[in-house]
Amino acid sequence: MEHETLFPLLCETANGNKAAFAELYKLTSPQLYAVVLKLLKRPELADEATQDAFIKIWHNAGSYQRGKGTVLTWMVSIARYRALDLMRYHNVRNEVSLDNEAPQLDESSTPVRMNTEQDKLAECLDELDHSQRQAIQLAYVNGLSHQEVVNHLSSPLGTIKSWIRRGLQSLQRCLSL
Structure with missing residues (x-):
């Protein structure tokens, strides 16, 4: 799925194609949400982190560098960093095992x-x-x-x-x- 689907969608997203971004969201949002929910343990914060991550992905799609990892890895790292920021802001770290x-x-x-x-x-x-x-x-x-x-x-x-x-x-x- 990665090279055949996600990479072309991300390239189109970088060109401002909203339909490609919507498809990228549809294909990857469950994985990103699962990652941030596992970190944050709170659905409302996971929703916020996922939404913020996709906003960042929309604005930074053109900065993706293929040689540094897969599209999904790049997207998960954006979501993960946003979740970590929210953890620090909301001080939910004590809930993490x-x-x-x-x-x-x-x-x-x-x-x-x-x-x-x-x-x-x-x-x-x-x-x-x-x-x-x-x-x-x-x-x-x-x-x-x-x-x-x-x-x-x-x-x-x-x-x-x-x-x-x-x-x-x-x-x-x-x-x-």
Whole structure:
């Protein structure tokens, strides 16, 4: 779906095509909403974060760089950063669990279940070394800053950043196979 559908839609969105943007929204909003809801735990904040993310996507569609990741990854990162901003603003961080493993997605709270992609991601995460997986899950699933991951794992900042960077590189390689 990525190269055949999302990339052309994003290119058209960058050209101001509202119909392409509407289709991009229809195809990706469930995934973006699921990501921000998992972080924020509050539907009203997840709605706000998702809407804000799509506004940013509309305005910045032309800045997407293909070599830095997929369209969906780029869009999810925009939504994730908006959710983190809202978490900080509304101080909902205390509602986020700091379990060592990523929480399981509840199918009823995920508007669209993408079994093959989720299964592939789970497989790739399992291939990471425990420290990398834990650091990535705390940062990307639980929405912690690098400093908060440092405090949680009692490891130096440089080590945490290396674990996350190397882990993300491994995930990218694994997911592209």
